[in-house]
Amino acid sequence: EVQLLESGGGLVQPGGSLRLSCAASGFTVSTYAMNWVRQAPGKGLEWVSIISSSGGTTYYADSVKGRFTISRDNSKNTIYLQMNSLRAEDTAVYFCAKDRGNYVIQFDSWGQGTLVTVSS
Amino acid sequence: QSALTQPASMSGSPGQSITISCTGTSSDIGDYNSVSWYQQHPGKAPKLMIYDVNNRPSGVSNRFSGSKSGNTASLTISGLRAEDEADYYCSSYTSSSTLVFGGGTKLTVL
Numbered sequence: 001e002v003q004l005l006e007s008g009g010g011l012v013q014p015g016g017s018l019r020l021s022c023a024a025s026g027f028t029v030s031t032y033a034m035n036w037v038r039q040a041p042g043k044g045l046e047w048v049s050i051i052s053s054s055g056g057t058t059y060y061a062d063s064v065k066g067r068f069t070i071s072r073d074n075s076k077n078t079i080y081l082q083m084n085s086l087r088a089e090d091t092a093v094y095f096c097a098k099d100r101g102n103y104v105i106q107f108d109s110w111g112q113g114t115l116v117t118v119s120s
Numbered sequence: 121q122s123a124l125t126q127p128a129s130m131s132g133s134p135g136q137s138i139t140i141s142c143t144g145t146s147s148d149i150g151d152y153n154s155v156s157w158y159q160q161h162p163g164k165a166p167k168l169m170i171y172d173v174n175n176r177p178s179g180v181s182n183r184f185s186g187s188k189s190g191n192t193a194s195l196t197i198s199g200l201r202a203e204d205e206a207d208y209y210c211s212s213y214t215s216s217s218t219l220v221f222g223g224g225t226k227l228t229v230l
Contacts, residue, residue: 035219037166044123045158045166045209047219059217062121095165105219106156106211108177110165 002026002109004096009114012086020081020114022096030054030074033099035107036081038092038116048094051079053102064090086118124149124210124222131228137198142210142222143191150191154213157186157195160224161206169208170195197227205229 008020022034036048049060049070058070069082079096093115097107125143132138142149142157149155155173158166168177170186173193183198193212197204210222 044207044224045160045211045221047211047221050219061218100168100171104154104171105213106154106168106171107158107166108168108171110167112165 002098004098004109004111006094006096006111006114009094009116011117011119013120014087014118016086016118017082017084018086018116020083020094020096020116022079022081022111024077024079024096024098027098028074029072029077029079032101033103033105034070034072034079035097035099035105036070037095037097037107037110038090039095039113040089040092043092046092047105049081050099050103050105057103083116086116088118090116091118092116121148121214121216121218121220124212124220126208126210126222126225128223129226129228131230132197132200133230134200134202136200137196138200138227140195140197140208140210140225140227142193142195142212144193144212144220145191147215148191148212148220149188149193151215152213153188155186155188155193156211157184157193158209158211159204159206160209166209200229202229
């Protein structure tokens with residue numbers, strides 16, 4: 001059974017940093033592209049970033065480009081999202097999502113999410 | 121990249137059919153068949169209901185179907201049931217190699 005478990009969320013001050021982790025089980029992350037999707041409280045879904053199965057290709061939403069970095073450690077079957085220069089508008093539940101393939105950006109499995117709150 | 125346009129809310133009675141629209145541009149829906157639909161119940165993670173415009177993942181009811189015409193995709197739910205009450209989001213691959221979601225549609229089953 002595919003499972004994705006996010007961790008690392010919490011309260012951080014504006015301008016601060018946080019690293020989210022997504023531990024996968026039931027499949028090998030190196031076989032699929034992996035994504036982060038976020039949802040601000042009471043709002044809709046927003047795609048954040050993708051990393052290809054090889055890790056050689058990454059893309060970001062304009063809203064986080066230059067501030068967030070996605071990475072993967074295939075030996076740990078885990079992906080990460082390093083978030084720097086955090087803003088109030090980054091407050092959201094962050095979901096890890098497994099791609100259906102390598103870079104089709106359609107998500108057939110999701111984690112339960114981790115809440116990031118950016119506030120002073 | 122602007123969000124895809126969905127109606128904010130829709131409603132239907134049990135047994136009825138409803139169709140949720142999702143309008144994009146020639147840089148996303150109009151140019152790619154990588155359109156997906158997700159169902160999200162309150163406090164839960166989204167669930168993939170349709171991929172590649174009109175394909176259902178294993179385990180998704182055949183009451184859910186998808187289509188596309190030009191820059192607009194649609195999700196049709198037939199034989200509405202109480203458990204279909206949820207938020208629905210469309211998404212599309214874009215010419216920037218990124219993904220864009222719709223704003224979401226809150227479906228109420230009366």
